[in-house]
Amino acid sequence: MEALIALLIGVLTAGGVFLALRAQTFPVVLGLTLLSYAVNLFLFVMGRLAVGVPPVIHAAATGYTDPLPQALVLTAIVISFGMTAFVIVLALKARAELGNDHVDGLDNETDRRA
Amino acid sequence: MSFADHLPILPVLLPLVAGIVLLMLPAARLAAARAVGLVATLALLPLAANLLAATADGAQFVYLLGNWPAPFGIVLVADRLAAWMLAVTATTAVFALLYAVQGTDRQGRHFHVLFQLQLFGLNGAFLTGDLFNLFVFFEILLLASYGLLLHGGGRLRVKAGLHYVVINLVGSTLFLFAVGTLYGVTGTLNMADLAVKLAATPPQSAALVQSAALLLFGVFALKAALVPLYLWLPAAYGQTSAPVAALFAIMTKVGAYSILRVYSLFSGQDGGPLAGLLDAWLLPLALVTLVLGMLGAAASRSLREQAAYFVVVSVGTLLTAFGLGHADALAAGLYYLPHSTFAAAALFLLADSIARGRGEMADRFEPGPAMPRAAWVGGLFFAVAVAVAGLPPLSGFLAKFMLLKAALDTPAAAWVLGVVLATGLLGVVVLARSGSLLFYRTHPAPDALPAPGVAALAPVAGLLALLVGLTVAAGPVSDYAAATAAQIAAPQTYIDAVLGARP
Numbered sequence: 379m380e381a382l383i384a385l386l387i388g389v390l391t392a393g394g395v396f397l398a399l400r401a402q403t404f405p406v407v408l409g410l411t412l413l414s415y416a417v418n419l420f421l422f423v424m425g426r427l428a429v430g431v432p433p434v435i436h437a438a439a440t441g442y443t444d445p446l447p448q449a450l451v452l453t454a455i456v457i458s459f460g461m462t463a464f465v466i467v468l469a470l471k472a473r474a475e476l477g478n479d480h481v482d483g484l485d486n487e488t489d490r491r492a
Numbered sequence: 493m494s495f496a497d498h499l500p501i502l503p504v505l506l507p508l509v510a511g512i513v514l515l516m517l518p519a520a521r522l523a524a525a526r527a528v529g530l531v532a533t534l535a536l537l538p539l540a541a542n543l544l545a546a547t548a549d550g551a552q553f554v555y556l557l558g559n560w561p562a563p564f565g566i567v568l569v570a571d572r573l574a575a576w577m578l579a580v581t582a583t584t585a586v587f588a589l590l591y592a593v594q595g596t597d598r599q600g601r602h603f604h605v606l607f608q609l610q611l612f613g614l615n616g617a618f619l620t621g622d623l624f625n626l627f628v629f630f631e632i633l634l635l636a637s638y639g640l641l642l643h644g645g646g647r648l649r650v651k652a653g654l655h656y657v658v659i660n661l662v663g664s665t666l667f668l669f670a671v672g673t674l675y676g677v678t679g680t681l682n683m684a685d686l687a688v689k690l691a692a693t694p695p696q697s698a699a700l701v702q703s704a705a706l707l708l709f710g711v712f713a714l715k716a717a718l719v720p721l722y723l724w725l726p727a728a729y730g731q732t733s734a735p736v737a738a739l740f741a742i743m744t745k746v747g748a749y750s751i752l753r754v755y756s757l758f759s760g761q762d763g764g765p766l767a768g769l770l771d772a773w774l775l776p777l778a779l780v781t782l783v784l785g786m787l788g789a790a791a792s793r794s795l796r797e798q799a800a801y802f803v804v805v806s807v808g809t810l811l812t813a814f815g816l817g818h819a820d821a822l823a824a825g826l827y828y829l830p831h832s833t834f835a836a837a838a839l840f841l842l843a844d845s846i847a848r849g850r851g852e853m854a855d856r857f858e859p860g861p862a863m864p865r866a867a868w869v870g871g872l873f874f875a876v877a878v879a880v881a882g883l884p885p886l887s888g889f890l891a892k893f894m895l896l897k898a899a900l901d902t903p904a905a906a907w908v909l910g911v912v913l914a915t916g917l918l919g920v921v922v923l924a925r926s927g928s929l930l931f932y933r934t935h936p937a938p939d940a941l942p943a944p945g946v947a948a949l950a951p952v953a954g955l956l957a958l959l960v961g962l963t964v965a966a967g968p969v970s971d972y973a974a975a976t977a978a979q980i981a982a983p984q985t986y987i988d989a990v991l992g993a994r995p
Binding site for chain 2: 403
């Protein structure tokens, strides 16, 4: 399972970095979202992978999983959720103010391809 | 517990409560919002002064939130460095707000709410003793800064804001990767506990810990605007409104503070895998930042852009002092920190008055109409330029002198002296050219332009008075800076204070 999770985080990060380097705001927002998914998953598994064990004290428990990464990832999810909402609104505002969705506000077709 | 026991948390709570109160005020009640904002910001001054006095003897106040002892709970730590940063922040904020209430806050909604939340994030970042909590306070101050940066709107501001937001979101993601890796290896996030655990890292995890620590350095370098991660700064600071840019003069110092705090703890222990980790990076990068920042200032097309590049220059100088790894250089850096913050804030505020006085030419470096009250504005510009360039008699000269004197004993002396002195000379030339262009190459104004009021120039004069104060009181201030540097150089006292604190 470790290999699968590691692969998943790697693919999400690679996709996020690729999209974040695009020239239009929408792929950039998607890229940032993928990056935040990757980091949330990464934080979550930093408490080690464990199956079927409780995070809080339980009389019948045979072992425990680390509860702290779960709290951390909850905080990180809330923050990245708020940030994504903000950056979407900002991208829309930039689209309205600059008249196009290029990250540098260019509207020339050749500039955009470059 | 007495009132004094709660002192470390008050600078965090006060702006938060003020921000919430301001949020509940209807938008039409601007006068009330200004009053609440000003009172809350002014109240930070006595709090910071109290903390300065309380920590002056070397005491380190550890505030256990919820009375959970470290490393199980989150702690706030007030030591000399934290109190110093709080005092500089509160002072800069007061003058920025005094300028903002003269009309900037009317250009959009929720200015005062965002201003207080920005202070909430800044003060929290300086006080926290927990790495994940540092991330959370970074996010708070960044989210508030996004709102403040875009305050007032406009094409160029939105464009600069988009770049600023995206690059900082990427930075936040990297921060989380670094924090996650450190937690995965050590199982703790308390900075003092991390320092202990990192020093005892088994060799097979050393590479993992080093990469996490360097990733964290990358994030802090991004906040501090260190080469090559400074490209977002000139547009963002140059395009935003003047009081926001003045407040942002402290924002790059958050990155510098984090580098100092985190790496003094992580690499303070002898023989750990992180010992001397930044030695190869910080000083060369800081010197390159200094050179590129000054070249950027020389190539700027407007005064606000130039002021933004001088912020980059001040980061270069500050991190040169931090990177020398010498207690005297560190003390010089800590003395330079308030100087550079106040000088940059004054330059941003004055640039706005100059731009208003030149009509359509604004602050562009082109011959324009003679501005009203040019003698007063020009006089202030001269004094601010002297401060920014680091010429005698103001405190910038003393700070640079202390830095160069400390650098003489280090192997990098030739590089530091050469770069700091050459960029200093270029700075004088650049500012002299800007001043002569703005104030002498003028033609009579075709129609009467609005004269900058006394109220608009008063915050600039106030900041200059503070710089004079820093110069006159250079003895006690540099003593405090030296004591702070000594405390940072002995991280074991910090670790003992945090891990030994009991409710």
